[in-house]
Amino acid sequence: MDALSDDAGGKRARGLDRAFEILDFLRQKRQALKPNEIAAQIGAPRSSVYELVNLLLRNGILEFTGGEGRVYLGRKLYFLGAAYENHFDFTRECEAVLERLADETRETAQFCMLDGNKYTVVRMREGARPFRISTDVGQSVPIPWTASGRLLVAHMSNEDILTFIPPQDFCLPSGEWLDPQAFLAEVRQAERDGLFTFNSIVDSFTHCFAVPVTDEEGHVAATLCLVAPRDDGLANRERYLDCLKDAARGLSHAPARPKRS
Amino acid sequence: MDALSDDAGGKRARGLDRAFEILDFLRQKRQALKPNEIAAQIGAPRSSVYELVNLLLRNGILEFTGGEGRVYLGRKLYFLGAAYENHFDFTRECEAVLERLADETRETAQFCMLDGNKYTVVRMREGARPFRISTDVGQSVPIPWTASGRLLVAHMSNEDILTFIPPQDFCLPSGEWLDPQAFLAEVRQAERDGLFTFNSIVDSFTHCFAVPVTDEEGHVAATLCLVAPRDDGLANRERYLDCLKDAARGLSHAPARPKRS
DNA sequence: CGCTAAAGTCCAATATACCGTACATATGAT
DNA sequence: ATCATATGTACGGTATATTGGACTTTAGCG
Numbered sequence: 001m002d003a004l005s006d007d008a009g010g011k012r013a014r015g016l017d018r019a020f021e022i023l024d025f026l027r028q029k030r031q032a033l034k035p036n037e038i039a040a041q042i043g044a045p046r047s048s049v050y051e052l053v054n055l056l057l058r059n060g061i062l063e064f065t066g067g068e069g070r071v072y073l074g075r076k077l078y079f080l081g082a083a084y085e086n087h088f089d090f091t092r093e094c095e096a097v098l099e100r101l102a103d104e105t106r107e108t109a110q111f112c113m114l115d116g117n118k119y120t121v122v123r124m125r126e127g128a129r130p131f132r133i134s135t136d137v138g139q140s141v142p143i144p145w146t147a148s149g150r151l152l153v154a155h156m157s158n159e160d161i162l163t164f165i166p167p168q169d170f171c172l173p174s175g176e177w178l179d180p181q182a183f184l185a186e187v188r189q190a191e192r193d194g195l196f197t198f199n200s201i202v203d204s205f206t207h208c209f210a211v212p213v214t215d216e217e218g219h220v221a222a223t224l225c226l227v228a229p230r231d232d233g234l235a236n237r238e239r240y241l242d243c244l245k246d247a248a249r250g251l252s253h254a255p256a257r258p259k260r261s
Numbered sequence: 262m263d264a265l266s267d268d269a270g271g272k273r274a275r276g277l278d279r280a281f282e283i284l285d286f287l288r289q290k291r292q293a294l295k296p297n298e299i300a301a302q303i304g305a306p307r308s309s310v311y312e313l314v315n316l317l318l319r320n321g322i323l324e325f326t327g328g329e330g331r332v333y334l335g336r337k338l339y340f341l342g343a344a345y346e347n348h349f350d351f352t353r354e355c356e357a358v359l360e361r362l363a364d365e366t367r368e369t370a371q372f373c374m375l376d377g378n379k380y381t382v383v384r385m386r387e388g389a390r391p392f393r394i395s396t397d398v399g400q401s402v403p404i405p406w407t408a409s410g411r412l413l414v415a416h417m418s419n420e421d422i423l424t425f426i427p428p429q430d431f432c433l434p435s436g437e438w439l440d441p442q443a444f445l446a447e448v449r450q451a452e453r454d455g456l457f458t459f460n461s462i463v464d465s466f467t468h469c470f471a472v473p474v475t476d477e478e479g480h481v482a483a484t485l486c487l488v489a490p491r492d493d494g495l496a497n498r499e500r501y502l503d504c505l506k507d508a509a510r511g512l513s514h515a516p517a518r519p520k521r522s
Numbered sequence: 523c524g525c526t527a528a529a530g531t532c533c534a535a536t537a538t539a540c541c542g543t544a545c546a547t548a549t550g551a552t
Numbered sequence: 553a554t555c556a557t558a559t560g561t562a563c564g565g566t567a568t569a570t571t572g573g574a575c576t577t578t579a580g581c582g
Contacts, residue, residue, distance in 0.1 A: 012537060012570055015277050016313070020320050020337075027344040036529050045571050050530070052277070052570095059281050060377055065349075069529080073345040076281075079376050081342015082383075082399055083288040084334040088326075115340050116321055122343075138343055273540055273567060297559050306541050311560070313540095330560085 018044060019052050023061070026073055028140060032066035090222075090251070091123070097224070097247045098125040104243045105236070107228040112148045112210075113221070117164050119146045122222070129229070135202070142169030144178050147198055147208040148223035150190035154212075155219050158184050173202050195241060199230060207233030211244040216253040224248050279305060280313050284322070287334055289401060293327035351483075351512070352384070358485070358508045359386035365504045366497070368489040373409045373471075374482070378425055380407045383483070390490065396463070403430030405439050408459055408469040409484035411451035415473075416480050419445050434463050456502060460491060468494030472505040475513045485509050 025042050026033060033041075039049035053071055056062040060076035085091050094111050101109035106128035110121050118140035135141050143149035143165050153161050162180055170178045178201075190196035190210075200206040207230045215221040224247050226233075226240050233240065286303050287294060294302075300310035314332055317323040321337035346352050355372050362370035367389035371382050379401035396402050404410035404426050414422050423441055431439045439462075451457035451471075461467040468491045476482040485508050487494075487501050494501065 014316070014539080015275075015569065016280055016316050017320070018570090019277055020322065023341055024337075027341055030344065030348065034529070046530085047532090047572075048570055055275070055277050059278070061281065072348060073341055075345065075374065076285075076376065077338065077341040078345040079342070079381065079399065080284055080288055080334055080338040081340070081345070083291065084336065084339040084342070086399060087291065087333060113336065115337065120340065138340065138347060275569080276539065279540090295559075301558095307560085308542075308562090309540055 013044070013048070015048075015052060018048060019056060019061075022049065022052060022056070023073060023077070026062075026071075027138070030138075032070035032072035034068060034070050038071075093251055094123055095125075097250055098123060101125065101224065101226065101243055101247050102127050105226055105228070105240055107226045107232070107240070110148075110225045110227065111213075112146070112152070112223045112225055114143075114152050115140055117143070117166060117169075119143045119149050119152065127228075141202075142166075144170050144183050145172065145202050147196045147200075147210040148225055150183075150187045150196040151210055151212045151220050151223050154187050154191035158187075161187065195244070197233075197237070197241075200227070205230055209233065209237075209240050209244055211241070211248045212252075213248050214252045222251075224251070274305070274309070276309075276313060276316075279309060280317060280322075283310065283313060283317070284334060284338070287323075287332075288399070291399075293331035293333035295329060295331050299332075354512060355384055356386075358512055359384060362386065362485065362487065362504055362508050363388055366487055366489070366501055368487045368493070368501070371409075371486040371488065372474075373407070373413070373484045373486055375404075375413050376401055378404070378427060378430075380404045380410050380413065388488075402463075403427075405431050405444050406433065406463050408457045408461075408471040409486055411444075411448045411457040412471055412473045412481055412484050415448050415452035419448075422448065456505070458494075458498070458502075461488070466491055470494065470498075470501050470505055472502070472509045473513075474509050483512075485512070 021042055021044070022038055025038060035050050035053045036046060038044075038053070039046040042049075053062060056074070057064070057071065060074045062071045063074040064070070065072045098109045098111060102125040108127040109125045111123040113120060113122050119142070120140055121135055121137045124137050135146075143153060153164065156164060161184060170180055170183065172178055186196065195209070195211045197207065197209045200208050206227050209226040209228070210223045211225075212220040213222040213224060224244050226244060228236070228240065282303055282305070283299055286299060296311050296314045297307060299305075299314070300307040303310075314323060317335070318325070318332065321335045323332045324335040325331070326333045359370045359372060363386040369388040370386045372384040374381060374383050380403070381401055382396055382398045385398050396407075404414060414425065417425060422445060431441055431444065433439055447457065447459075456470070456472045458468065458470045461469050467488050470487040470489070471484045472486075473481040474483040474485060485505050487505060489497070489501065
């Protein structure tokens with residue numbers, strides 16, 4: 001059976017995969033790069049990268065910007081993303097819900113989803129206290145680092161979870177390793193409770209609350225989170241959770257109740 | 262010069278191009294489609310489309326949705342688009358400008374750009390009179406149909422313009438044909454004036470005003486437009502144009518500055 | 523000036539991606 | 553039952569996309 005993951009062995013890569021690898025890399029870097037730099041940093045043949053970059057430029061998927069031949073994500077991606085957003089029209093409700101959450105709690109409220117096998121903050125509303133949030137909107141973060149992560153993988157089997165999450169993602173920013181079995185236990189606990197809260201492991205001063213947002217099939221499609229100073233979070237725990245659950249109820253698509261036809 | 266359009270002869274198409282053709286097609290259709298339908302409607306080999314669709318699904322570029330094996334644009338495209346939007350941070354200013362425009366004029370205000378060789382409304386603010394606007398946000402429209410179109414191609418030579426715009430796009434929705442030479446004359450006039458206005462040719466009751474928004478290199482990167490009832494537009498012509506120019510000045514100065522992470 | 527490294531272009535070899543075609547399955551009409 | 557249409561899968565041939573490497577060009581630097 002082949003290693004279906006990615007660049008294993010010295011096999012030829014498919015253009016499409018390479019192309020999206022380039023796009024993801026640019027997104028992660030969040031800046032324009034020269035084709036040469038891209039090739040070097042993702043470990044792809046330079047000639048291939050040059051050819052692909054030119055193809056993507058002609059399609060408007062990439063654009064020249066930043067001078068010196070640097071390229072970054074292009075306008076066409078914006079249009080495609082806008083079409084997605086328009087189709088799965090979560091944004092409008094989402095903004096309203098986040099605003100209400102932030103107003104009610106004065107804390108930072110986030111709407112989070114999986115991006116492949118990473119966690120990402122899709123939309124965020126800063127709270128009243130402007131303290132430094134460790135993760136920016138759009139950044140990819142290892143799933144085990146986050147409270148939401150426990151909920152976002154809860155629909156999978158333990159085995160699937162461990163093959164889904166890259167092993168190195170269990171290495172916390174502090175350098176310590178999180179025991180995968182402990183993580184799985186937390187996932188199951190979160191699934192039962194319909195929520196997960198903990199003292200953040202990416203910083204030392206916040207407490208995180210996460211509740212699931214389900215799609216029409218009942219799967220966890222996203223999460224709503226609050227990030228609060230620790231003592232504040234502990235003091236208001238029940239109220240914050242109530243606010244979150246209310247908000248999530250508003251966003252979750254009602255699971256199809258069997259009604260008589 | 263290569264035939265930059267698409268499937269000309271009976272040559273093999275490149276996977277990447279086919280892939281983005283699929284994505285664009287889905288965007289245009291604005292609904293989930295079965296791979297089979299996609300293949301039939303874009304005139305591509307079914308086996309190729311199935312293979313590409315599966316690849317794109319694996320990458321999160323497409324998603325199953327709508328049941329029956331239908332696919333539509335995927336979450337990853339949303340993330341990539343959001344990264345673009347974040348990098349070229351025009352959205353925030355844009356919304357404010359459109360809001361002010363709509364307030365000042367009570368008409369519908371639009372922010373428009375090129376999407377490949379088509380015109381598209383990127384953001385829109387409805388005016389006080391809610392009359393039916395013919396083009397929705399995100400729809401691709403032939404360049405010659407629009408006032409903005411005159412400005413958006415003004416940086417190109419006449420020759421380039423005629424190879425850039427598909428010939429059939431000079432066929433107006435009424436069925437009449439617009440003389441390309443007449444169009445070019447209007448382009449040059451618009452370039453000189455720094456504006457273009459006309460009675461819409463996609464409907465019979467609106468007057469359109471367009472002014473350019475330039476990037477830091479001075480190229481026309483976008484346009485701001487007003488769509489007004491005809492008599493209303495004629496009556497307020499000078500005032501509306503002043504409002505538009507003011508607004509465009511506000512956007513043109515700081516359009517595309519990459520912001521710090 | 524050479525010398526080095528980075529950045530981009532060109533080209534042929536070959537692994538393989540694209541595509542035609544056949545096959546499988548379901549549904550519906552006749 | 554037979555035919556027709558829509559949908560998805562499987563497979564092999566060949567056109568070609570990917571790739572390593574050679575080759576330019578540009579830039580920095582002692």
